[in-house]
Amino acid sequence: MNLADKYKQVRNRSGQICKPLKTEDYVVQPVVDVSPPKWHLGHTTWFFEAFILKPNLEGYEEFDPNYNFVFNSYYETVGTRVIRTDRGNLSRPAVAEVYKYREHVDNAMNKLLDKRLSKALQELIILGLNHEEQHQELLYTDIKYILGHNPLFPVYSDKIQKRKVTIDGVLNEYIPVREGIYEIGHNGNGFCFDNELGRHKVYLQPFSIARQLVTNEEYLEFINEGGYQAHQFWHAEGLDWVKNNHIIAPMYWHFMDGVWYNYTLMGLKPVDRSAPVCHISFYEAAAYAAWKGMRLPTEFEWEAIAGQLDWGRRWEWTDSAYLPYPGFKKAEGAIGEYNGKFMVSQMVLRGGSEVTPQGHSRISYRNFFHPYLRWQYTGIRLAQ
Numbered sequence: 001m002n003l004a005d006k007y008k009q010v011r012n013r014s015g016q017i018c019k020p021l022k023t024e025d026y027v028v029q030p031v032v033d034v035s036p037p038k039w040h041l042g043h044t045t046w047f048f049e050a051f052i053l054k055p056n057l058e059g060y061e062e063f064d065p066n067y068n069f070v071f072n073s074y075y076e077t078v079g080t081r082v083i084r085t086d087r088g089n090l091s092r093p094a095v096a097e098v099y100k101y102r103e104h105v106d107n108a109m110n111k112l113l114d115k116r117l118s119k120a121l122q123e124l125i126i127l128g129l130n131h132e133e134q135h136q137e138l139l140y141t142d143i144k145y146i147l148g149h150n151p152l153f154p155v156y157s158d159k160i161q162k163r164k165v166t167i168d169g170v171l172n173e174y175i176p177v178r179e180g181i182y183e184i185g186h187n188g189n190g191f192c193f194d195n196e197l198g199r200h201k202v203y204l205q206p207f208s209i210a211r212q213l214v215t216n217e218e219y220l221e222f223i224n225e226g227g228y229q230a231h232q233f234w235h236a237e238g239l240d241w242v243k244n245n246h247i248i249a250p251m252y253w254h255f256m257d258g259v260w261y262n263y264t265l266m267g268l269k270p271v272d273r274s275a276p277v278c279h280i281s282f283y284e285a286a287a288y289a290a291w292k293g294m295r296l297p298t299e300f301e302w303e304a305i306a307g308q309l310d311w312g313r314r315w316e317w318t319d320s321a322y323l324p325y326p327g328f329k330k331a332e333g334a335i336g337e338y339n340g341k342f343m344v345s346q347m348v349l350r351g352g353s354e355v356t357p358q359g360h361s362r363i364s365y366r367n368f369f370h371p372y373l374r375w376q377y378t379g380i381r382l383a384q
Helices: 003-018 023-027 038-057 067-071 084-089 095-113 119-148 216-224 236-245 280-289 299-308
Strands: 174-177 182-184 200-204 205-208 253-256 261-264 268-269 315-321 347-351 367-369
Touching: 003 038, 003 095, 003 119, 023 038, 023 119, 038 095, 038 119, 038 347, 095 268, 119 261, 174 299, 182 299, 200 299, 205 299, 216 280, 236 280, 280 315, 299 315, 299 347
Parallel strands: none
Antiparallel strands: 174 205, 182 200, 253 261, 261 268, 315 347, 347 367
């Protein structure tokens, strides 16, 4: 697929994700970590306008100078911006105006893509497309949070084509891995983010790792046996988080009339016991592993054996802090703010999930979140 076709495919997909929404759904921001869908649509468009069109397409006319302030996320180099907590206050620009903005930028990008582009500019456009794919995953998770915290539990869509996510926990097995030196990091000529670069060797002690993820059935045992009250399995911060937030189950779980229900994008459903557990914080994942007498794998252990694992159904918490690889360097200018500035106080997740765009993730892909967050499709894999 050429770059122009790829651009069209990715941009159209963002609109398709938002198609089932009502206009009111586009503006809601229930918590700081969830951005309104309208903002995602504008921000991903702003990325192409700010970093690609304005510097590279002669005669390009900016759609609205205020949008640099409205849709900049965290790029200090580019200028001031609406603070993250205020994104839900943006009743204007209207949803229709944001779609006009997308059309304006897409028309200009089509003109640019008809030209002969330098290798550096092509790589920047590919980064922009991968950036939008990241936001497509966030669109799903943010929409789910918005609708899942509506007291009516509205259905996003009853026509979602989900990847098969059931697991036969009885058939789960642990794969033994020999001690030795393993190479970690992106390898090859395809796209990767800067935090995957710096391929290097690590020494691993012998360990074993579960081929499959922990299921809802298995996690229910943890709940029923008082796992959330058993202090000995929790990190101190995790136990404080449980107490202060009255956590008793994964996000979106509701105990009603003696039955556990789970909010899904298709509405409130009984918990599917054969599905991998989902929407788990690092604190919960680590506590469950300790309750089982096991642990979470490090990101290096995960990558060393990923080719033999069943992965891609849930983002998987690892026991690794999000840190730079040897030789990591930030790019010059605003693009250098993409990943490196977040390498503190966060934990690494590996894999992907049922809402990750096909082909977006890879074995070396490093996602990262604060340990209390769980609105992403996060799950648990055990190691020992």
